[in-house]
Amino acid sequence: MFTDIVGFSAATQANEAEALRLLGEEEGIVRPLFVAHQGREIKSTGDGFLVEFGSALRAVQCGIDIQEHLRARNELKGIKPIVLRIGIHLGDVEERGRDIFGDAVNIASRVEPLANPGGICITGEVFNQVRNKLPNRFERLGLKTLKNIQHPVETYRLALPWESTPEVSPETTQYRLAVLPLVNISPDPKDEYFADGLTEELISTLSRIQDLRVIARTSVIPYKSTPKSVSQICAELGVSSVLEGSVRKAGNRLRISLQLIDAGSQEHIWAESYDRELNDVFAIQTEIALGAARALRLELAGPKQGTIAKKVTPDLAAYNLYLRGIHAARVATPEGSNQAIAFFEDAIRKDPGFSQAYSQLANIFVAQSGDSLSPHAAFPRARELVSRALQIDPNSSEVHTVLGNLALQHDHDWAAAEREFTRAISLNPSNSGAHFWYAFLLAALQRFEEALAELRITIELDPLWTAPTVQMMVIQFYTRDFASAIASAEEERNRSPESPGPHIRLGICYLRAGRTEDARREAEVADRLRGPGRRLDGAVLRAGLGEPEEARELAAEWTEASRTKYVQSAKVAILFAAMRDKERAFEWLERDYQSGDRFLWNFYQWREFDSIRDDPRFDSILRKLNLPTGKWQV
Numbered sequence: 001m002f003t004d005i006v007g008f009s010a011a012t013q014a015n016e017a018e019a020l021r022l023l024g025e026e027e028g029i030v031r032p033l034f035v036a037h038q039g040r041e042i043k044s045t046g047d048g049f050l051v052e053f054g055s056a057l058r059a060v061q062c063g064i065d066i067q068e069h070l071r072a073r074n075e076l077k078g079i080k081p082i083v084l085r086i087g088i089h090l091g092d093v094e095e096r097g098r099d100i101f102g103d104a105v106n107i108a109s110r111v112e113p114l115a116n117p118g119g120i121c122i123t124g125e126v127f128n129q130v131r132n133k134l135p136n137r138f139e140r141l142g143l144k145t146l147k148n149i150q151h152p153v154e155t156y157r158l159a160l161p162w163e164s165t166p167e168v169s170p171e172t173t174q175y176r177l178a179v180l181p182l183v184n185i186s187p188d189p190k191d192e193y194f195a196d197g198l199t200e201e202l203i204s205t206l207s208r209i210q211d212l213r214v215i216a217r218t219s220v221i222p223y224k225s226t227p228k229s230v231s232q233i234c235a236e237l238g239v240s241s242v243l244e245g246s247v248r249k250a251g252n253r254l255r256i257s258l259q260l261i262d263a264g265s266q267e268h269i270w271a272e273s274y275d276r277e278l279n280d281v282f283a284i285q286t287e288i289a290l291g292a293a294r295a296l297r298l299e300l301a302g303p304k305q306g307t308i309a310k311k312v313t314p315d316l317a318a319y320n321l322y323l324r325g326i327h328a329a330r331v332a333t334p335e336g337s338n339q340a341i342a343f344f345e346d347a348i349r350k351d352p353g354f355s356q357a358y359s360q361l362a363n364i365f366v367a368q369s370g371d372s373l374s375p376h377a378a379f380p381r382a383r384e385l386v387s388r389a390l391q392i393d394p395n396s397s398e399v400h401t402v403l404g405n406l407a408l409q410h411d412h413d414w415a416a417a418e419r420e421f422t423r424a425i426s427l428n429p430s431n432s433g434a435h436f437w438y439a440f441l442l443a444a445l446q447r448f449e450e451a452l453a454e455l456r457i458t459i460e461l462d463p464l465w466t467a468p469t470v471q472m473m474v475i476q477f478y479t480r481d482f483a484s485a486i487a488s489a490e491e492e493r494n495r496s497p498e499s500p501g502p503h504i505r506l507g508i509c510y511l512r513a514g515r516t517e518d519a520r521r522e523a524e525v526a527d528r529l530r531g532p533g534r535r536l537d538g539a540v541l542r543a544g545l546g547e548p549e550e551a552r553e554l555a556a557e558w559t560e561a562s563r564t565k566y567v568q569s570a571k572v573a574i575l576f577a578a579m580r581d582k583e584r585a586f587e588w589l590e591r592d593y594q595s596g597d598r599f600l601w602n603f604y605q606w607r608e609f610d611s612i613r614d615d616p617r618f619d620s621i622l623r624k625l626n627l628p629t630g631k632w633q634v
Contacts, residue, residue, distance in 0.1 A: 001039070001051040001059050002112040003030065003066070006083040008047035018080070023047060026082045029073065030066050037062035042100055048084075050108075052100060056090045056129040060158065063088060063120045064136070067160055071118065087112025090125040103149065110146035111155055124154030128240055128263050136160070142460050147487070152463055154238035175296050176239040176460075178215040179203045181224040182256075183246040195247040196330070197323025198256075198281070202243070205285045207397075207430040209293050215239060216432040216462035221330070234263035237463055241269065243292060254278045258288060260295050270295030279316050313357075318350035322357050329364065337364055358389035359398045366405050374566040375597050379410040397428035401437065408441050412598055412625055417441050432461040436468055444601050446628050448475050466492065473505065478605050482513040493522075500530035504537045511544045512607065520545055536571055540608055543578040551575045555584075568592075570599040578608040585612050593621055601625055 005026060011019040027044075034041050034051050037058045042050040053059040063086045074081040089111060091104025107123060115121035122130075127138060137159040144155050154176070179202050184195035200217050207214045215237050223233055230242055245258035259271040272291055274284045313319050325343030328336050344361040347354055362385035369378035386402040393399060404420030407413045421438035424431055435458040442451035452475060458468040469488060476485035489506035496502050507522030523541050530538065539551040555575040558567045573588035592600055603609070604622060612618055619629040 001053065001063065002045070002048060002087045002108045003051070004045070004048040004085050004112055006085055006117045022080060022082055026070075026084070029069050029082075030084075033062055033065050033069065037065065042098065048112075050100075050105065052093070056088070056126045057133055059088050060120070060122065060126065060130050060134065064158070064160065067118060067120065068162075071162060083117045085112050085115040085117060086120045087115060087122075088120065088126050089123045090129060107146065107149055107153055110149060111144070111153065114141060114144065114155055115157065119160065120158040122156050122158060124156070124238060124240070124263070125235065127154070127156045134158075142456060151236045152238060152459065175211065175241070176213045176215070176237075177206065177292070177296075178220055178223075178233065178237045178239045178242045179206065180220055180233070180242055180244040182244075183225075185246045186249040188249075191247075191249045193324050193327035194249050194320075197326045198247055198285075200326050201285060201323075202288060205289045206243075206292060207428050209289060212293070212296070212430070213461065214430045216430070216465065218432075219462045219464035222464060230261050230266055231263065238460065239263060241296070243288075249278070252278045254281060254284070256284055256288075260292055281316075281319070313347075313351045313354045315351040315354070318347045318354050318357070321347035321350060322354065322360070325357070325360060329360070337368065340364060353392055355389045355393035355396055355399065358385045358392070359396060359402055362386040362389065362402045363398070366402060366409070369409065370568050370597070370599055375410060376595075379406060382406060383410075395427055397424045397431045397434065400424035400427065401431060401434045404434065404441075405437055408437065408444075409599075412601060414441060414445060414626060430461055432458050432465070435461065436471070439468070439471060440602075443471070443475050443478070443605075444627065446478075446605075448479050451475055466496075470505065473509070477509075477512060477607070482509065485509045486513060498529060500526040500535070500538070503529065504535065504541055507541045508537065508544070511541065516545065536574065539575060540578050543575075543608075548579045551578050555579070568599055569595060569597055570603050573600075574603060574606060574608050577611050580611045582612050582615065585609075586615070586617055589618075589621060593624065598625060601627060 005023065008019060008023070011022070030049065031041065034049070037053065039051045039053045039058065039062055042052055051059075051062075053062065066084065066086065070082055070084060073079075074083070087108050087110070089104055089108035091102070091107065093100040093102045093104050111121045111123055121141075131138065139157040139159060141155040141157060144153050146153055179199060182195045182199045182202075184192045186194070199220070203214055203217055203220075206212060219237060226233070228236075230244075233242060234240070240263050241260055242263070243258060243260050245256060248255040253275070254277070255273065255275045257273045259268050261267070262269050270291055272288070274280075274287070276284060313322070321343050325340045325347060328343055329340035330336070331339075341361060341364055344357045344364075347357040348361070351357070362382040365373070365378045365382040365385070369375045369382070382402065383406055386399055386406065389396065389399045390403070400420045401424040404417050404424060407417035407420055411417075418438070418441060421434050421441065424434035425438065428434070435454045439451045439454035439458065442448070442454060452472060455468045455472045455475075458465070459472075462468070469492060473485050473488045473492075476482070476488065486506070486509045489502065489509045493502040493506045503522045503526040507519040507526065510516075510519035510522060519541065523538070523545060526538055526541075534550060534554045534557070536554070539554045542548070543551040555572060558572050558575075561567050562569075562572075569588045569592035573585045573592060576585035576588060589600060592598060600621060604627060609618065622629045
């Protein structure tokens with residue numbers, strides 16, 4: 001437990017003698033309460049305390065007792081109030097003499113400022129221990145990135161009896177669950193695809209439970225065959241429980257064994273084995289979802305249960321091809337994408353009414369647009385596929401996410417994109433992709449606070465996915481919050497020190513904040529790591545450092561390549577703008593608009609365009625795209 005007096009430094013400056021008198025009075029109130037709840041005072045921190053307890057419950061009860069005594073004292077007339085914040089975390093510590101050290105101590109000190117004045121903030125580890133043992137309500141704050149703490153920490157505020165009942169959002173009462181990659185124990189190792197695909201399908205099925213937040217696939221994949229303990233995984237993903245198990249496929253027989261494990265106690269709260277015919281796989285998924293929901297005491301009635309139980313295809317061969325497509329799509333290479341396309345197309349040929357196969361295939365074409373495929377080749381194909389998927393299943397969150405992306409990236413119809421993304425989220429609040437792309441739309445429209453809120457939700461749902469963290473950093477650029485951008489970039493760099501991208505992004509952050517030498521150092525590290533290839537962001541960083549050679553070479557390379565293959569015109573325009581070649585920049589911006597690509601929506605707030613932003617032609621293009629115009633700083 002960490003305690004801290006609110007406003008003590010300011011009070012000391014105003015009247016040091018009075019501040020010290022109040023500090024002495026506060027110590028006389030709280031110290032006996034530490035003893036009463038079997039707490040051990042480790043040390044005083046000036047205007048607060050570090051205290052160790054034998055159990056999370058005793059620590060929380062002590063915190064409530066402290067705040068109750070101070071409240072009663074503050075209600076007396078004619079006295080200056082003493083207001084504390086309290087933070088509590090559960091974890092291992094290392095003892096040296098009378099002091100204690102370790103991440104647990106650091107986390108407790110970092111969550112204390114998240115408490116309201118006169119309130120208590122606890123971590124997810126504490127919540128898991130006390131949630132069924134106290135009458136208090138808990139307000140979930142979500143995953144918080146804390147200074148010098150490697151992974152985001154799940155946090156809650158405890159509602160005290162005398163406080164007005166907090167408005168509890170849907171997220172506040174939702175459980176958080178991670179489905180770990182199922183282990184393939186089939187006789188044929190080639191059946192690995194089946195275990196991987198079934199994992200993803202279970203995530204999708206469980207996500208349909210309205211009061212359950214399910215961690216996205218990209219954040220659970222790294223835990224495949226991990227030696228980490230359940231408690232470590234739960235802490236890193238910020239979940240209350242995990243579902244783990246194995247799959248054995250032999251001929252036409254299927255055996256699935258699962259166990260649902262509580263993060264706090266690490267005890268099994270539900271376990272089941274299913275020994276069935278292969279064609280029962282859909283019924284098994286439904287039974288697993290219902291069993292997990294009952295174990296977590298989530299209510300499933302009427303339409304919700306029917307949604308969970310929907311069968312994706314009656315054709316087992318088509319489903320098998322679909323699972324192979326999911327497995328292939330995880331390989332982030334052109335070969336993997338091509339294999340996935342072939343499997344999904346085969347699945348559709350087997351079952352022309354297979355909605356999920358259409359939407360997965362449409363997603364691949366959306367992802368390839370502007371990269372390996374021209375938008376004119378990718379988007380019409382994606383629209384054709386998703387239109388068919390919508391006819392089959394109009395209530396698919398994945399379908400509406402694809403429709404939102406088409407409205408955003410191809411049609412540039414911002415209102416339609418917002419309708420589709422919000423519809424996708426309402427159908428499946430655990431759809432991290434919908435939250436992420438909705439944030440992209442909001443940022444493009446300069447609705448930055450809303451965009452950041454969507455990115456925070458995305459990070460909660462997919463904490464190991466780097467893209468939302470990078471996009472949050474970009475918005476911090478746009479809003480000139482360079483301190484936060486640098487902190488985010490440094491954290492990313494520390495997580496992936498051998499990857500050039502984080503060094504480049506950190507270098508750009510330093511450059512924007514005026515730390516030129518730090519920016520140059522990161523650029524040099526990135527150069528060593530990336531080898532001979534060129535990157536847009538690396539060239540932009542070098543140009544910002546007054547070294548435009550790389551930008552000039554990359555612009556020439558892309559200009560030549562555009563004669564024979566697709567090149568994204570807006571990116572070439574960025575290079576010329578970075579080199580302050582106004583006319584060439586507008587030449588490529590006009591090409592971006594006239595060709596129908598119109599990717600400027602994603603880049604127009606970049607600092608590189610400051611060199612041409614005062615030209616009326618720039619605002620003219622923005623107006624044609626219905627984007628915000630005018631002179632504003634980025």
